[in-house]
Amino acid sequence: MNVLAVGCHPDDLEIGCGGTLIKYVKAGHKVFMCHITNGDMGHKVIKPEELGPIRIKEAKKAAELIGAEHITLNVSDNADYLFSKETEEKLIEVIRYTKPDIIITHNDKDYSAQHEATCEAVKSLSFAATVPHIITRSEHISNVPPIFYMDTLAGTRFIPSEYVDITQEIELKLQALACHESQIKWMSDHDKINFLDFVKTCSKFRGLQCGVPYAEAFRQYAEWPRLRPYRLLP
Ligand SMILES: [Zn+2]
Helix, strand or coil: CEEEEEECCCCHHHHHHHHHHHHHHHCCCEEEEEEEECCCCCCCCCCHHHHHHHHHHHHHHHHHHHCCEEEEEEECCCCCCCCCHHHHHHHHHHHHHHCCCEEEECCCCCCCHHHHHHHHHHHHHHHHCCCCCCCCCCCCCCCCCCEEEECCHHHCCCCCCEEEECCCCHHHHHHHHHCCHHHHHHHHHHHCCCHHHHHHHHHHHHHHHHCCCCEEEEEECCCCCCCCCCCCCC
16 A cells, blocks of 8 residues: 655654554555645744754654655745645645555644644645646546544544554654654743653553553544545554
């Protein structure tokens, strides 16, 4: 399978579905990790123009560790519209280029309006990717891809419908997250939390719910024609 994960900010995927992506790679599937913004507002000291490239480099390193291909749309966190016409076209092209059998993205309700906008964009643009008269570099895809929402930050307002056991993957997931050095610092300075411990706790909590030490939680976007008669998560 081709697995496309689309997060808003450079570290969102490691937080929400890093263990699951590692599991896909281990099973021989091709994984693409795409983030929309360059996360250039996420620091107290480092200026945006300097932070954007640093965060892209961090995300690249994390994707390498996971064994995924890294893609970014490189939009500023501070853009007037997260999804301008140009950004929409870029995301359609990413969906066509990766030909996903499954897309993982943010839940439709989350603490960040940008996360929610990313979810909406993935839903509408993954349909647009099948429309031949919308022209991008790659040819249109023939099937409307299934979508799964990953957990929200801290699991608020998220009732999972499926779980993935990441007990064997939790250490590598945390190592991938630790590649985002600037964000470990930001979460400590801005939110007063130990981010690695925060994410480990969330995985432990989801594990508790399904009877394993560590898990990640998902919810399927259960709309026609995106359903399949077999399990898509590992
Ligand atoms: Zn985010």
